[in-house]
Amino acid sequence: MQKIDPEAYRKRLERMSAIFSEMVEHADEQSLTRCPYKDRHDRCTALFGCRHRRPSEEGLPHCVSDDKLDYRSAWESAPAEAVDKMRDRLKKGRKNEQ
Numbered sequence: 001m002q003k004i005d006p007e008a009y010r011k012r013l014e015r016m017s018a019i020f021s022e023m024v025e026h027a028d029e030q031s032l033t034r035c036p037y038k039d040r041h042d043r044c045t046a047l048f049g050c051r052h053r054r055p056s057e058e059g060l061p062h063c064v065s066d067d068k069l070d071y072r073s074a075w076e077s078a079p080a081e082a083v084d085k086m087r088d089r090l091k092k093g094r095k096n097e098q
């Protein structure tokens with residue numbers, strides 16, 4: 001059985017670690033602007049309507065987004081507050097109906 005050269009093994013681990021680090025950094029950066037429903041072929045996998053969606057004759061629709069969307073502002077940062085606001089709006093709406 002062939003022996004493992006510890007130095008060569010260490011170098012390979014370092015190389016793999018560097019490759020994965022670059023991939024993670026790129027994914028982190030891209031996740032801030034690229035729609036999570038867009039696949040690697042720029043096809044839309046979402047099950048809802050979107051203005052960036054274009055019909056396709058082969059399978060999934062095309063996504064024509066420029067990937068410059070900033071989804072961070074769309075994410076709910078205070079869900080409990082949002083629920084309270086919606087309850088207030090609904091209560092006010094019911095009072096106006098009566």
Ligand code: SF4
Pocket residue numbers: 035036037038039043044045046050051052053054062063064065
């Ligand atoms: S069409 Fe809209 S929902 Fe679909 S991948 Fe593009 S941006 Fe996302």
